[in-house]
Amino acid sequence: LGLMLTASGCGGEKKGAQGTGEKKPIVVKFSHVVAETTPKGQAALKFKELLEAKSNGQFKVEVYPSSQLYGDKEELEALRANNVQLIAPSVTKLVGFNPAFQLVDMPFLFESDEAAYKFYDGEYGQKLLHSLESQGMLGLAWWPNGSKHFTNSKRPLKRPEDFKGLKFRTQSGGVLDEQFKALGAGSQTLAFGEVYVALQNGTVDGQENTFNNIDTQKYAEVQKYLTVSGHGRLDYVVLTNTTFWNSLTEDQKKLFMECMKEATDYERQLADELNQKSFENLKNSGKLEIYTLTDADRQAFIEAMKPVYDKYTDKIGREYIEAARNTK
């Protein structure tokens, strides 16, 4: 690991950090899969700006967006190998490390954005952040994106039965597969960077994502229908490598966390704003036929998706599900 630290530019940091000898910044590589114009993309840049300025150049943060450096799976491997020091995956992608993260995928679970934020900042959310330490990863913050909605190329999706026979892309994990199964649809896990092409060539008929991802990935070019369903959430945790983290001094850790806190506030402010803006863009594109679920439709989906709860409540942890439900 020492070698890897040197390779990523961290070798001379102790000296430089103390203001003696030549200053060699600690290089922090931040890799992610989305566009720069997303809440995550913007917050990563904000964190870079803050940490570089407040540390007087002690840190240098390199942000690599759009799966430029690593895709979904690779970024997790790269973080664990300390080849990158920060990632912010959708928590769905952490299912292999801790299945409880799939809580975020449970359909119609949180009452509102505020309830989700409160849960993440509370006891259970914090427990999740610290649950990956034995696997070399430390959670630093929750960066929520927002509600997911369905798109597809075949037909308007208004009621559960409209999903029959269609195939959807999923991020990862059993909950999302089960969700589509409950609707009579098939599913296939694909890395985020592969979704556009898969929609274009019909490998899958549809997908689910936030307005902002749908917009910034230009899915309207390869999809015909958008259902405003808000049936689930897409949220991130910012993860660092524990070896990298432990190589920092207490002062450096404190500064790092201060900047992370500020970037997190910024991300949360931006998330709703960018999703609303993207929804406007999608409406104005004229490329999508848009349907918004009525209360009765919504109730039909809640009913249809009950099997997901039957199968996954205990796998995730009943106490997590109940705590999420009870957060107002």
Ligand code: LMR
């Ligand atoms: C997805 O794979 O759909 C999302 O997790 C991408 C992202 O990071 O927002």
